[in-house]
Amino acid sequence: MARRNNRRQFLVNTGVLGLGSIGSGSLMTAFSQQVNVPNVVPELQEKPALLGGKPVLSRSWPSWPMVHKSDEDAIMEVLRAGRWYRNRSVEEFEERYAELNSARFCIATSSGTTALFTSLGALGIGPGDEVIVPPFTFMATVTVVLLHYALPVFVDSDLETFLMDPKKLEAAITPRTKAIIPVHIGGNVANLDEILAVAERHKIPVVGDACQAHLAEWRGKSAGSWGTTGCYSFQLSKNLCSGEGGAILTNDEAIADACFAFHNCYRKRPKAAPTADFSFGRNGNFRMTEFQGALLLSQMEGIRERADLRSDNAAYLTKLLSEIPGISPARQYPQCTRNAYHLFMFRYDPAEFSDLPRNRFVNALRAEGVPCSPGYSPLNKEKFLLDALRSEPYLRVYGREVIDAWLQKNECPENDKLCEHSVWFYQNVLLTDHQTMDKIALAINKIKKHAGDLRKG
Ligand SMILES: *Cc1c(COP(=O)(O)O)cnc(C)c1O
Numbered sequence: 001m002a003r004r005n006n007r008r009q010f011l012v013n014t015g016v017l018g019l020g021s022i023g024s025g026s027l028m029t030a031f032s033q034q035v036n037v038p039n040v041v042p043e044l045q046e047k048p049a050l051l052g053g054k055p056v057l058s059r060s061w062p063s064w065p066m067v068h069k070s071d072e073d074a075i076m077e078v079l080r081a082g083r084w085y086r087n088r089s090v091e092e093f094e095e096r097y098a099e100l101n102s103a104r105f106c107i108a109t110s111s112g113t114t115a116l117f118t119s120l121g122a123l124g125i126g127p128g129d130e131v132i133v134p135p136f137t138f139m140a141t142v143t144v145v146l147l148h149y150a151l152p153v154f155v156d157s158d159l160e161t162f163l164m165d166p167k168k169l170e171a172a173i174t175p176r177t178k179a180i181i182p183v184h185i186g187g188n189v190a191n192l193d194e195i196l197a198v199a200e201r202h203k204i205p206v207v208g209d210a211c212q213a214h215l216a217e218w219r220g221k222s223a224g225s226w227g228t229t230g231c232y233s234f235q236l237s238k239n240l241c242s243g244e245g246g247a248i249l250t251n252d253e254a255i256a257d258a259c260f261a262f263h264n265c266y267r268k269r270p271k272a273a274p275t276a277d278f279s280f281g282r283n284g285n286f287r288m289t290e291f292q293g294a295l296l297l298s299q300m301e302g303i304r305e306r307a308d309l310r311s312d313n314a315a316y317l318t319k320l321l322s323e324i325p326g327i328s329p330a331r332q333y334p335q336c337t338r339n340a341y342h343l344f345m346f347r348y349d350p351a352e353f354s355d356l357p358r359n360r361f362v363n364a365l366r367a368e369g370v371p372c373s374p375g376y377s378p379l380n381k382e383k384f385l386l387d388a389l390r391s392e393p394y395l396r397v398y399g400r401e402v403i404d405a406w407l408q409k410n411e412c413p414e415n416d417k418l419c420e421h422s423v424w425f426y427q428n429v430l431l432t433d434h435q436t437m438d439k440i441a442l443a444i445n446k447i448k449k450h451a452g453d454l455r456k457g
Helices: 002-013 024-035 069-081 088-100 112-122 140-147 192-202 253-263 290-299 303-322 358-367 383-389 392-409 413-421 434-449 451-456
Strands: 105-109 130-133 151-154 177-180 207-209 229-233 246-250 327-329 336-338 343-348 422-426
Touching (some): 069 290, 088 105, 088 246, 088 290, 112 253, 130 140, 140 151, 140 383, 151 392, 246 253, 303 327, 343 413, 358 422, 358 434
Parallel strands (some): 130 177
Antiparallel strands (some): 343 422
């Protein structure tokens, strides 16, 4: 709104408005003046904040987590009742979360990592198996594969969407492939149509990593409700949080029973089918506590409204940033009917910013008052992963030849490019208003205008 008002004000000041009948030549002039408006915005003339100028934005950002009296009451109720161990708060949360996502079953876990770990455990995945993962994700997507001594196989990213390139999936499948983990990174939904079609052809289970995708939808259905399981995280930074916590969604009763047994000392789910029986044997304690359950129930208040606000601001910001040459917001598939916008991700092209390096751009934008991050580094090349694969237990299971061959073909060139160019804003930046989105665009335009000085300075 502010931007439109400024523009209108400008047009009034220059006498473009209210002239009544003007010839088409004047209209052209009016139009080009309108396009050039950013150049007369005084803030654009200012010195960049990184070089000592005044920042474009001075506002404080919505704090995260959001804490209300109801959260306090929920925690105190559990505390005083001495009901600290898996009980009715966790069970009610499971029911409500399944309902929210139109999934048949929900199993709450201690974290997103243990939700993924449990899904793979319940599927009986172990040493010698391969699990397909994308490289543009948080390390936990791969950590859980390593915890089962399985081999992660990377499918390169698609630059436009930041997601696993579905066209490259089938070529990565071997007779040893036992699961595919598509990640809905930033809340943008991976191409489930194509991934599930390939998975079905090869009879491979799909464990969705929806840890950043609360309320995200594919074809109007919750992203985590597709595939064999969908896994969520309630870690502090996530769009729904309880410090730590996780959940598995599934529509398959046998999988729900198996996940429950794996996460809870081989016990039967209270409502398990009489036929429930497992053969994987391995299990553990990956339970959610009552404190987390109660806190999540109260934190769910307003979750849809917050999601709507993020979507509205993200759509507006996408439009603004798409007009800036060198800034390319992550594209979403048309079947992604709701993006969770845990992250607002875009690619930054230094060539359009006088070769100002990406990290310098990020620092300049932070200095203008916009919190942002350069995003992930290539996961397939991380030290922890290479260390694990070269560790004694891995060499014992796979042999040096298999591990060396893996290291040889471990290339994701598109993802390398993506990691060099990505920038993102966190979800709380989107819990604001259009005026703030205008200012973010203005801050980027300001950096662009002074990019040469910033590069030198
Ligand atoms: C947060 C996250 C996880 C792990 O969740 P935790 O609750 O932190 O264990 C896994 N995958 C992705 C993509 C995440 O963002």
